[in-house]
Amino acid sequence: MTERELPLWEVFIRSRTGLNHRHVGSLHAADAAMAMQNARDLYCRRQEGVSIWVVESGLIHASDPSDKESLFDPAEDKIYRHPTFYDVPDGVENI
Amino acid sequence: MYTQGLDQSDTRTPGPEEEAQLVQAFQARIDAEEKIEPRDWMPDAYRRTLVRQISQHAHSEIVGMLPEGNWITRAPSLKRKAILLAKVQDEAGHGLYLYSAAETLGTSRQQMVDQLLSGKAKYSSIFNYPTLNWADIGAIGWLVDGAAIMNQIPLCRCSYGPYSRAMVRVCKEESFHQRQGYEIMTVMARGTDAQRRMAQDALERWWWPSLMMFGPSDSDSAHTAQSMRWKIKRFTNDELRQKFVDVTVPQGHFLGLEFPDPELKLDEQTGHWNFGPIDWSEFKQVLEGNGPCNAERMRARQTAHQEGAWVRQALLAHAEKHEDIR
Amino acid sequence: MAVCDQQDLFTYLLRLGDSGLVLGQRLSEWVGKAPMLEEEMALANMALDLVGQSRMLLSYAALVEGKGRTEDQLAMHRDVHEFTNPLLVEQPNGDFAHSMARQYFYASFAERLFDKLQHSADTQLAGIAAKAVKEFRYHARHAGLWMVRLGDGTEESRDRMIRAIQELWPYTGELFETDELDRRMLEAGIGVDLHVLRKSWREDLDRVLGEAGLPLPADDAWMHSGGRAGRHSEHLGHLLATMQFLPRAYPDAGW
Numbered sequence: 001m002t003e004r005e006l007p008l009w010e011v012f013i014r015s016r017t018g019l020n021h022r023h024v025g026s027l028h029a030a031d032a033a034m035a036m037q038n039a040r041d042l043y044c045r046r047q048e049g050v051s052i053w054v055v056e057s058g059l060i061h062a063s064d065p066s067d068k069e070s071l072f073d074p075a076e077d078k079i080y081r082h083p084t085f086y087d088v089p090d091g092v093e094n095i
Numbered sequence: 096m097y098t099q100g101l102d103q104s105d106t107r108t109p110g111p112e113e114e115a116q117l118v119q120a121f122q123a124r125i126d127a128e129e130k131i132e133p134r135d136w137m138p139d140a141y142r143r144t145l146v147r148q149i150s151q152h153a154h155s156e157i158v159g160m161l162p163e164g165n166w167i168t169r170a171p172s173l174k175r176k177a178i179l180l181a182k183v184q185d186e187a188g189h190g191l192y193l194y195s196a197a198e199t200l201g202t203s204r205q206q207m208v209d210q211l212l213s214g215k216a217k218y219s220s221i222f223n224y225p226t227l228n229w230a231d232i233g234a235i236g237w238l239v240d241g242a243a244i245m246n247q248i249p250l251c252r253c254s255y256g257p258y259s260r261a262m263v264r265v266c267k268e269e270s271f272h273q274r275q276g277y278e279i280m281t282v283m284a285r286g287t288d289a290q291r292r293m294a295q296d297a298l299e300r301w302w303w304p305s306l307m308m309f310g311p312s313d314s315d316s317a318h319t320a321q322s323m324r325w326k327i328k329r330f331t332n333d334e335l336r337q338k339f340v341d342v343t344v345p346q347g348h349f350l351g352l353e354f355p356d357p358e359l360k361l362d363e364q365t366g367h368w369n370f371g372p373i374d375w376s377e378f379k380q381v382l383e384g385n386g387p388c389n390a391e392r393m394r395a396r397q398t399a400h401q402e403g404a405w406v407r408q409a410l411l412a413h414a415e416k417h418e419d420i421r
Numbered sequence: 422m423a424v425c426d427q428q429d430l431f432t433y434l435l436r437l438g439d440s441g442l443v444l445g446q447r448l449s450e451w452v453g454k455a456p457m458l459e460e461e462m463a464l465a466n467m468a469l470d471l472v473g474q475s476r477m478l479l480s481y482a483a484l485v486e487g488k489g490r491t492e493d494q495l496a497m498h499r500d501v502h503e504f505t506n507p508l509l510v511e512q513p514n515g516d517f518a519h520s521m522a523r524q525y526f527y528a529s530f531a532e533r534l535f536d537k538l539q540h541s542a543d544t545q546l547a548g549i550a551a552k553a554v555k556e557f558r559y560h561a562r563h564a565g566l567w568m569v570r571l572g573d574g575t576e577e578s579r580d581r582m583i584r585a586i587q588e589l590w591p592y593t594g595e596l597f598e599t600d601e602l603d604r605r606m607l608e609a610g611i612g613v614d615l616h617v618l619r620k621s622w623r624e625d626l627d628r629v630l631g632e633a634g635l636p637l638p639a640d641d642a643w644m645h646s647g648g649r650a651g652r653h654s655e656h657l658g659h660l661l662a663t664m665q666f667l668p669r670a671y672p673d674a675g676w
Contacts, residue, residue, distance in 0.1 A: 045185075176449070
């Protein structure tokens, strides 16, 4: 008796101009236009946004948690990428 | 929040030794207050507990729309009508957030809804009580939402990321719910004799069921200990119940209302309000389906679902004809 | 600009406010019954917009009347014959197709009406209209989207949508009727010539029905009328009995 379910969509909202769209949650909808309206009605009831992205969940490619170490740990020792790594003599400003 | 398909990357089953290591590493992450995310390895029991708890929570939001929805068309002023509409709508939204969070664990909303409609899944038994007068809307906001908030605020720190994020949103949005309820109670308690009677009557009917919302005493609660170890739960049922009583009793007295508990008494030493024994046989009866509105609530959900079936079918049929707009 | 009679302005505002109130009440009957949870949100949002608009319009009407009445006294203590909404908005919800067709018919009309009213000589009304037009634009889009999906969905949904349009069509004529009051308000620069809104309303309807593959209703069909003059269908009395119950039963209470 289980009926076929409407596809799942992920919703991303830009809360104000100048900021990135951010993932806020998901919903079900049959097509993009309806997903957009549903996102507006569900996730923007309190002036949360100025722009909406919706994308079908099945279209997202995500990294595998078991790859976490090989993907992200190698960046750990590259401390010279950060400005705090470098010595600047006292008295030198605006650098 | 993430598709169910994405969720199950690791399909092979670990051997018993490997499993033990995984469990240990998992508990270490929990103990370090790390959040668990959908695709991370987790013990089956953790997953099952979460699906059960989150879906019950979602069902409660959805069924919880019904007793209050009962008064939307009869709200006594346009302001109250707008507030109540917005509040009940929030509950639908919160149900949606929660179903979404549970879906990240690999159970579809459809499965969860089927479980509710077939009577297999539970929802908070408080919603099996009727709303008989307008002050009930006040009492639900003040007491039922008040009790719910006590339960929900610790859930914002729950170890499972999607649940905790959903709860942050829910708590933020619900902050007006309790206040609007107390405001209704205030107006009623200070109103005409008839209004005052309604307020007192509502308190009398909702007080004990609200206390039961925290669930059985810790010694009788099947899930408390394990849930606390997993940081799904942060406080015991009894701790939260006492906290609720302590903050709520003075609020009721401020309105000049009487609580239906002759044993209610402030313990000067501890600063806590002692209260009389809870009638758990009533709780059990309601849980088993014998509350005043169990059948009605289920029928309402089933009817909405059945009568909406042709609409949902039409949506799928239309989308299939126009694959390009997907 | 001609001087406007306060009684005229009062009645004009009542018509607008009553329409939002009655349709908002109808939509709020959907709470807990929507075909999917996502649509619960949409229906409640539309109901909230309508109740909000009608509160502004009725409050302003009460002020113009100058008898110390409030929005709630106007909403809760008038009888059927004193309500001035068009018959369309008081029609029962029916099935979801019915409610969406009603919503589309009215919102698409109101979007055009309030678009014009933004330029009303009455600045307060113009301000309310500027807010309402955005809301109705969304309602029309949302309901229009449903008409297309139901019209072009399954055989059952198509049949239901066709029936809904057939049943509601005779109530659309009244929306564009221009009476003496409308004429006086138009002359005063406050009101709108309703008759001229019909052309673009019809064009948009034809676009939606075309997309949905639904038959177009006949322009010369018989039309019901009377709501704006206080002659209503049987349905309104029941709607008011529910809505007004508490303030009528306890007239000395505040809420």
